Amino acid sequence: xxxxxxxxxxxxxxxxxxxxxxxxxxxxxxxxxxxxxxxxxxxxxxxxxxxxxxxxxxxxxxxxxxxxxxxxxxxxxxxxxxxxxxxxxxxxxxxxxxxxxxxxxxxxxxxxxxxxxxxxxxxxxxxxxxxxxxxxxxxxxxxxxxxxxxxxxxxxxxxxxxxxxxxxxxxxxxxxxxxxxxxxxxxxxxxxxxxxxxxxxxxxxxxxxxxxxxxxxxxxxxxxxxxxxxxxxxxxxxxxxxxxxxxxxxxx
Amino acid sequence: xxxxxxxxxxxxxxxxxxxxxxxxxxxxxxxxxxxxxxxxxxxxxxxxxxxxxxxxxxxxxxxxxxxxxxxxxxxxxxxxxxxxxxx
Numbered sequence: 001x002x003x004x005x006x007x008x009x010x011x012x013x014x015x016x017x018x019x020x021x022x023x024x025x026x027x028x029x030x031x032x033x034x035x036x037x038x039x040x041x042x043x044x045x046x047x048x049x050x051x052x053x054x055x056x057x058x059x060x061x062x063x064x065x066x067x068x069x070x071x072x073x074x075x076x077x078x079x080x081x082x083x084x085x086x087x088x089x090x091x092x093x094x095x096x097x098x099x100x101x102x103x104x105x106x107x108x109x110x111x112x113x114x115x116x117x118x119x120x121x122x123x124x125x126x127x128x129x130x131x132x133x134x135x136x137x138x139x140x141x142x143x144x145x146x147x148x149x150x151x152x153x154x155x156x157x158x159x160x161x162x163x164x165x166x167x168x169x170x171x172x173x174x175x176x177x178x179x180x181x182x183x184x185x186x187x188x189x190x191x192x193x194x195x196x197x198x199x200x201x202x203x204x205x206x207x208x209x210x211x212x213x214x215x216x217x218x219x220x221x222x223x224x225x226x227x228x229x230x231x232x233x234x235x236x237x238x239x240x241x242x243x244x245x246x247x248x249x250x251x252x
Numbered sequence: 253x254x255x256x257x258x259x260x261x262x263x264x265x266x267x268x269x270x271x272x273x274x275x276x277x278x279x280x281x282x283x284x285x286x287x288x289x290x291x292x293x294x295x296x297x298x299x300x301x302x303x304x305x306x307x308x309x310x311x312x313x314x315x316x317x318x319x320x321x322x323x324x325x326x327x328x329x330x331x332x333x334x335x336x337x338x339x
Contacts, residue, residue, distance in 0.1 A: 047254050047285050080306035083287045087298045088306045091280035152254045190254050220292050228290040
């Protein structure tokens with residue numbers, strides 16, 4: 001519970017990790033001041049890029065007591081404004097899954113090495129980042145909780161598989177070893193309610209711990225206050241669901 | 253990249269981006285999330301020259317109707333120019 005009389009301080013800065021192929025990947029890291037130990041969170045930016053919203057989200061997690069790191073998954077496409085870089089990635093159909101997984105694993109290991117992290121690491125992502133959150137937690141040991149916000153493409157028909165995205169994340173469900181929180185909008189086109197139901201079915205079939213919430217009156221990206229898809233009530237409730245879920249799963 | 257509906261086409265021309273005019277050599281056409289248009293998806297065209305980095309980009313985000321009208325208008329203008337022997 002946040003109270004007005006508590007001390008609060010935060011350090012937020014750009015850091016770097018060695019991602020896929022040993023490449024340098026910049027990351028934005030925010031943490032509460034103090035010895036901790038604090039749980040860690042890896043934040044996966046959305047398709048529009050490693051942008052201001054993700055800087056703010058990273059600090060938001062720090063404000064809530066997490067050491068948060070958000071790596072730039074678009075690093076190999078060069079540097080410029082987040083939009084220009086994201087447009088280049090969009091033209092290439094996204095980044096390869098294997099590269100994203102390795103970059104995200106590197107961010108997780110960066111957190112694990114810090115003396116003020118309690119050893120529990122979650123992963124949060126929205127849009128393409130929601131899909132990648134499910135993917136990395138399924139393919140990599142070391143995550144303790146997943147927050148998938150409207151990640152499209154978890155379910156992929158065979159004709160959507162590409163050399164960059166050769167396996168649908170849903171097909172790794174058996175390997176997932178941590179609980180999943182999923183937040184979705186009933187009016188979203190990606191993922192559709194049918195695709196979310198298929199994902200839920202797979203989690204159930206494999207006996208995985210999950211918590212899915214389908215918000216009526218919301219579409220894709222309903223947390224983004226700078227976009228018309230923002231839905232105030234659903235976003236407030238969604239954030240509460242996130243803090244509750246992470247509090248239960250990442251506490252020391 | 254959420255829809256994965258994207259095609260690239262080579263072309264010759266010049267575009268005026270944030271840094272001024274540049275010779276562009278490619279258009280990336282997608283039906284995907286726009287950055288500015290207040291829609292979940294839009295017909296996005298990025299005129300680029302990748303050799304100059306991500307900033308060499310002229311972007312438009314069109315509605316379906318606007319995109320179709322643009323295609324027809326370009327064809328119409330080119331046709332008229334051809335009829336007049338200007339091409």
